[in-house]
Amino acid sequence: MNTTILITGGAGFIGSNFVNWWASQHPDSRIVVLDALTYAGNLANLAGVWQSPRFRFYPGRIEDPTVVEGIFRCERITHVVNFAAESHNDRSLLDPTGLIAANVAGVSVLLRSAAAHGVERFVHVSTDEVYGHIRDGLFSETDPLQPRTFYSAGKAGGEMQVRAHFITSGLPVMVTRGSNTFGPYQFPEKIMPFFITRALDHRPLPLYGDGSQVRDWLYVEDHCEGIATVLERGVPGEAYNLGGGNELTNASLTKRILRLLDRSDDLIRNIPDPRGASHDARYALDCRKAAGLGWRPRQDFDAALATTVRWYVEHQDWWRPIVASEPFQAYVRRFYGPALGSEL
Ligand SMILES: NC(=O)c1ccc[n+]([C@@H]2O[C@H](COP(=O)([O-])OP(=O)(O)OC[C@H]3O[C@@H](n4cnc5c(N)ncnc54)[C@H](O)[C@@H]3O)[C@@H](O)[C@H]2O)c1
Known part of the structure; x- marks a missing residue:
């Protein structure tokens, strides 16, 4: 594909995996990354493409119309994938409105410039959490959006911006709802890398409640392929679920991580859940619509989990400076200090 693709949030977890994957799959494509380099953005994630003459990086925020418009004017963008967002549920408890600039207003700014400059295809990366939670069965794309957290409410707000811009301007924009x-x-505040990195250091793992919350796990490479499939073959104005089909309780996930690292379950501490009874119990997706485009997750969960654990074992130079930093330690103290005390 001969394209110039704008990837926002490309220095974060999924965004940087997508940049590296896209560069390997589309060597003729130019890649432009716009990223605010918040605590979650890391230029080290882009080391593999940084020297390429086909790669360009812009520091900046998607909600800044001057920056966004300047990029569309200078770079002749043909495709956009928007990953940029404040992405952490727990942090959104501390600052419920702080994420609205990135997750809602920024989406609108991007869409407006994309429409004005005749972008060919645009994917807005959303989340399964916009549906709320489901005790039995699966969410399909026609289900109502009933978010239950500040983060997922912000992501749902971003989707409403997509819908309004699609109707107003006809911009060929699709939404993905990944699990x-x-x-x-992945930034080590999220459950999987948080527990891997702590278990490596024999530190207790703070598990919310009894750990019975069910999540559907999707390997990042499968997620990238799903987004690319929707970018290339999705129907404008439509949303597509991208689930891994790997439902697991948080407790079961934690035990698998401990087994892979040869650590005992004794490291688990069941701590009070900051969301209490309002914590989403289960997310699960019907992915037949994306399958109709030819996408399905290909990675075996246990093999992908083992690969991920090995990556953190072998890339301690990547995560140790993050974990040792004062902002990260302050976050850990804030969320887990009261329950873990001296075991922090
Ligand atoms: N991680 C998941 O499990 C998951 C699942 C489904 C969907 N998503 C969605 O995928 C996207 C990426 O998630 P992630 O886990 O990689 O997040 P992340 O927090 O690792 O990365 C987010 C990136 O966006 C950048 N950013 C934040 N605000 C910005 C702004 N206003 N302007 C420009 N850049 C900004 C950050 O610097 C960072 O590089 C998000 O939109 C998220 O909602 C994530």
Whole structure:
């Protein structure tokens, strides 16, 4: 594909995996990354493409119309994938409105410039959490959006911006709703890398409640392929579920991580859940619509989990400086200090 693709949030977890994957799959494509380099953005994630003459990086925020418009004017963008967002549920408890600039207003700014500059295809990366939670069965794309957290409410707001811009301007824009994603380069505040990195250091793992919340896990490479499939073959104005089909309780996930690292379950501490009874119980997706485009997750869950654990074992130079930093330690103290005390 001969394209210039704008990838926002490309220095974060899924965004940087997508940049590296796209560069390997589309060597003729130019790649432009716009990223605010918040605490979750890391230029080290882009080391593999940084020197390429076909790669360009812009620091900046998607909600800044001057920056966004300047990029569309200078770079002749043909395709857009929007990953940029404040992406952490727990952090959104601390600042419920702070994410609205990135997750809602920024989406609108991007869509407006994309429409004005005649972008050919645009994917907005959303989440399965916009549906709320489901005790039995699966969410399909026609189900109502009933978010239950500040993060997922913000993502749902972003989707409403997509809908309004599609109707107003006819911009060929699609939405993906991916499930819990895991793999290399995930910021160590999220449950999987948080527990891997702590278990490596024999530190207790703070598990919310009894750990019975069910999540559907999707390997990051499968998520990238799903987004690319929707970018290439999705129907404008439509949303597509991208689930891994790997439902697991948080408790079961934790035990698998401990087994892979040869650590005992004794490291688990069941701590009070900050969301209490309002914590989403289960997310699960019907992915037949994306399958109709030819996508299905290909990675075996246990093999992908083992690959991920090995990556964190072998890339301690990547995560140790993050974990040792004062902002990260302050976050850990804030969320887990009261329950873990001296075991922190
Ligand atoms: N991680 C998951 O399990 C998951 C699942 C489904 C969907 N998603 C969605 O995928 C996207 C990427 O998630 P992630 O886990 O890689 O997140 P992340 O937090 O690792 O990365 C987000 C990136 O966006 C950048 N960013 C934040 N605000 C910005 C702004 N206003 N302007 C420009 N850049 C900004 C950050 O610097 C960072 O590089 C998000 O939109 C998220 O909602 C994530």
